[in-house]
Amino acid sequence: MIFYLKKKFNKFFPLLFIFGELITLSLVYFAAAFIVSDYNALNQQNLYDFMTSIVIWSIFSYLNKNYDIGRATKYVDTLRKAANTLVRFLFILFIIMLFMRRNDIKREFLIFWVALFFVALPFYNLTVHIILKKYRAFGGNVLNVAIIGYDSYGFELYDLFLKNPQYGYRCSHIFSIKSTPKVLKKYPLSGTIDDFFKADKAGYDAIYVNGEIDKAQLNSIIAFSDTEHKKVKILPQFQTHWLKSYFITSYDNVAIVDVNNIPLDNILNRSLKRVFDIVFSSFVIVFFLSWMYPLFALMIKLQSRGPVIYKQSREGKKGIHFMCYKFRSMRLNDEADYSWAKLNDPRLTKFGVFLRKTSLDEFPQFFNVFLGDMSIVGPRPHPIKLNDTYRSRVEKFALRHQTKPGVTGLSQIKGFRGGITLYHQINARVRLDRFYIQNWSFLLDLRIILLTITALLQGQDEAY
Numbered sequence: 001m002i003f004y005l006k007k008k009f010n011k012f013f014p015l016l017f018i019f020g021e022l023i024t025l026s027l028v029y030f031a032a033a034f035i036v037s038d039y040n041a042l043n044q045q046n047l048y049d050f051m052t053s054i055v056i057w058s059i060f061s062y063l064n065k066n067y068d069i070g071r072a073t074k075y076v077d078t079l080r081k082a083a084n085t086l087v088r089f090l091f092i093l094f095i096i097m098l099f100m101r102r103n104d105i106k107r108e109f110l111i112f113w114v115a116l117f118f119v120a121l122p123f124y125n126l127t128v129h130i131i132l133k134k135y136r137a138f139g140g141n142v143l144n145v146a147i148i149g150y151d152s153y154g155f156e157l158y159d160l161f162l163k164n165p166q167y168g169y170r171c172s173h174i175f176s177i178k179s180t181p182k183v184l185k186k187y188p189l190s191g192t193i194d195d196f197f198k199a200d201k202a203g204y205d206a207i208y209v210n211g212e213i214d215k216a217q218l219n220s221i222i223a224f225s226d227t228e229h230k231k232v233k234i235l236p237q238f239q240t241h242w243l244k245s246y247f248i249t250s251y252d253n254v255a256i257v258d259v260n261n262i263p264l265d266n267i268l269n270r271s272l273k274r275v276f277d278i279v280f281s282s283f284v285i286v287f288f289l290s291w292m293y294p295l296f297a298l299m300i301k302l303q304s305r306g307p308v309i310y311k312q313s314r315e316g317k318k319g320i321h322f323m324c325y326k327f328r329s330m331r332l333n334d335e336a337d338y339s340w341a342k343l344n345d346p347r348l349t350k351f352g353v354f355l356r357k358t359s360l361d362e363f364p365q366f367f368n369v370f371l372g373d374m375s376i377v378g379p380r381p382h383p384i385k386l387n388d389t390y391r392s393r394v395e396k397f398a399l400r401h402q403t404k405p406g407v408t409g410l411s412q413i414k415g416f417r418g419g420i421t422l423y424h425q426i427n428a429r430v431r432l433d434r435f436y437i438q439n440w441s442f443l444l445d446l447r448i449i450l451l452t453i454t455a456l457l458q459g460q461d462e463a464y
Contacts, residue, residue, distance in 0.1 A: 014267070017067035017128060022054055024124045025117065032113035053093055060089045063268070069129050071136065071143075071167040072251040082125040083118075090114060136168030144203060145169055148196060148221065149210025150176035153235045155187055157208055160254055167251065173204060177213055193217060197224060206231045208256070222260060227398040229318040232259050263440040264403050272442055273375060280376050281369040289363055296327050296355070303349040306332045309364055314381035317404045322373040324381055325364035329355045359456055365407045377445040378406025379433035390426050400433045403440075408452040410436040410444075 029050055061067070064085040069078060135141060145161070147154045154174055161169040173190040183189050190199065207225055209218060211234050218234075225232045234257040249256050263269050297308040310328040313321050329352030330345075348356065355361035368374040374381070379400040382390075391397050411432035416425060436444070 014062070014067040018058055018061050020124060020128065021061055021066065021121065022058065024120050025054065025057055026050075028116045028120050029113060032109055032116055035112055036108040052096075053089075056092060057089055060085050060092075064088075066125060069132055070249075071169065072249070073129070075126060075129060078125050078129045079122050082122045086118065086121055090117075133166035137166040140168075142168050142170050143205045145171050145206045145208055146173040146175065146190075146196065146199070146204040147171055147208045147210075148175045148177065148193065148213065149208075149235065150174050150178070150181045150187065150189055151210060153210045153212070154208075155184075157235060157251075157254055158187060160251055164251075173199065175199075177210060177217070193221070196221075201228045201230065204230070206233060208233050208235060210234075211236045211257070223396065226260060226396065226402070229401070233257060234259055262402055262437055264437070269440070269442075273445070274372075276442070276445070277369050277375050281366040284363065284366045285370060289366065292360070292363060296351075296360075299351045300328055300349070303351050304328075304331045313384050314405065315384055315387050315401060316373055316381065317401060319398075319401050321384065322368070324374075325367055327355055327361040327364060328352070329361045362407060369407060373404070375404040375406045376408070377436075377448045378404050378409055379436070380409050380412060381405035394427055394430050396434060397430055399437065400430060402437050408448060409433065410448055413448055413451040413455060 064081060066081055066085055132141075147157055158171055158174060161167060161171050172188055174187055175190050175196040176192050179192055181189065190196075207221065207230055209221060209232060213221075222232050235254070236257045249258070264273065293308070300306075300308050306328060308328060310326045310330075311323045312326075314324040316322045329349065330347040331349060333347050352361070365374055369376055409432075411429040414428075414432055416429040416432065436448075
């Protein structure tokens with residue numbers, strides 16, 4: 001329940017924050033009109049212009065991330081960000097008004113409006129910042145963390161969280177790198193690193209690691225945390241040149257390093273990808289699946305008994321299971337959950353062979369995309385039992401689940417699709433999936449989609 005509320009808070013807070021800014025903008029506009037008695041500002045045309053300014057502000061605020069009030073963000077940074085957005089907004093707005101040659105709004109109104117806005121907006125942002133800090137101090141939007149390092153570095157971070165409850169971090173687990181640490185009453189010792197691996201993973205949301213830890217131990221912790229979908233942050237008393245990517249932040253005078261961030265952790269990237277998914281999947285559903293379904297349903301039913309749509313549980317983002325949809329291409333059998341389709345597979349119907357060869361059996365997955373379980377591009381989802389088989393055999397296999405699975409993916413266009421018979425095939429597929437996740441871009445998605453369409457038109461030997 002706590003995780004659900006936390007997820008809802010993070011999801012809706014940006015929208016509520018921007019909505020509050022728009023209310024502030026509206027109140028200031030009408031207040032300025034009444035103060036200078038400029039009722040021309042309230043005529044129909046000017047109200048249309050005002051609505052345009054609402055849209056422009058929403059875009060600027062979102063792009064500038066006014067809503068992103070970090071746990072250690074200072075009040076001056078919030079004010080600076082609000083002023084930065086305001087200056088850009090007014091610059092664009094006045095340019096638009098200049099080109100439109102608007103002369104029916106009094107200069108006094110514009111002066112009052114800008115002056116009031118320069119006061120009201122920073123006041124609003126600062127007020128939200130204060131309320132948010134109070135909310136976190138009283139236990140709202142809290143993140144429970146574990147610290148690995150029962151030493152001065154770990155103690156310093158623990159004291160920081162204890163003295164600053166407004167950051168919204170709570171720590172009740174400190175694990176020791178050493179096997180026999182000297183126990184201090186002030187700091188709760190939860191055991192060694194071995195005990196960390198055995199601890200209840202639901203007890204914390206993030207893991208802070210002393211940077212002086214042995215590299216092999218650190219890699220084990222990162223691998224474990226990736227499997228459990230926990231963020232790892234490092235107290236950087238070590239060289240970071242061997243890390244592929246990292247991001248440094250600070251809480252007062254304590255430096256923190258994020259080591260497993262990915263491009264799709266950014267809300268703008270996720271939003272862009274989700275909007276594209278909705279538009280693309282809607283197009284396919286309306287213009288293709290609308291006629292495919294009744295036609296294919298007739299052919300499937302004529303050749304074998306059973307449902308038109310085959311539903312199978314697959315593993316999605318962060319290990320969450322969902323029902324994946326496909327046109328049924330096989331006769332009903334008991335092996336579908338743990339056996340890949342093979343060349344000349346006797347379970348396939350004649351029409352099923354055609355569906356598989358052309359990949360048309362995958363089209364119902366656009367419903368999964370529209371519903372948000374999948375994306376157009378991403379690592380292909382495997383059957384649960386097959387996933388469990390390879391999870392322990394392939395290095396960093398769980399990293400495939402850092403993002404939503406896709407209808408197509410980088411590994412598919414590189415030839416690693418269909419059934420897996422050799423270890424190197426699944427290993428190569430996972431490496432390509434990891435590369436995609438770590439190097440995601442919208443242009444990469446478009447390229448994969450175009451290459452997928454080209455491959456479908458040319459035909460693929462691995463499609464069976």
